[in-house]
Amino acid sequence: MAVTVDRTTTDEHAPSPPARVSLTPGTVPGLLDGAWxxxxxxxxxxLPALAERLDHSWGRVTHVTVNPAFWPVIPRKVPVTGHTVHVGWFTNEQDPHKLLVFSYTAERLDLLIIPPEADPAAAARLMSGATTPGGLLTASRLMEDERAADDARESRDREGEWETEGGTTPPPAGNPTGPPPSARGM
Known part of the structure; x- marks a missing residue:
């Protein structure tokens, strides 16, 4: 009997790579304080990598809240180097694309959550939008705008591909190639 060992599993105790997070510069208030x-x-x-990054630059993270739409499993507590972060969730009250982070100093950060499967270019655009000082777009609105822009880019790409493969532009709707139907019988 042959035994196959799966070496693709990850070690739960292996350190996470540094968090990909960007905070809004300055103190101009906006609807978002950054993106993760x-x-x-x-x-x-x-969460440990995010908390470690924020602990050093912003203050020790004590609590976070999320919307369960983004996370398949929500633990009540997450151990972080030197302390524990408590996790709460709100289904209707919290934007599904936003993470609320709280510190010991009772400060709060509202972070856009960029989906892990996002294209790097889209993630860069979303990070930029979420870190605009005084930004007035919600997390969900930024995501909707990015989806709409992505759909428009795909449409232009399909049209460009069709044109370069020998397609021709169809005649305008008001310009039939023959005489109008009422003039044919005269």
Missing amino acids: WPRSRDLSRE
């Missing part, structure tokens, strides 16, 4: 681009939808695995 996790590598997976595993909050237990992703």
Whole structure:
């Protein structure tokens, strides 16, 4: 009997790569304070790297809240180097694309959550939009705008591909190639 060992599994105790997070510069208030681009939808695995990064630059993270639409499993507590982060969730009250982060100093950060499967160019655009000082777009609105822009880019790409493959532009709707139907019988 042959035994196959799966070596693609990850060690739960292996350190996570640094968090991909960007905070709004300055103190101009906006609807978002930055963006976070996790590598997976595993909050237990992703939150320690984010908390470690924020602990050093912003203050010790004590709590986070999420909307369960983004995370398949939401742990109540996540161990982080030197402390524990408590996790809460709100289904209707919290934007599904937003993470609320709280510190010991009772400060709060509202971060856009960029889906882990996002294209790097889209993630860069979303990070830029979320870190605009005084920004007035919600997390969901930024995501909707990015989806709409992506759809428009895909449409232009399809049209360009069709044109370069020998397609021709169809005649305008008001310009039939023959005489109008009422003039044919005269």
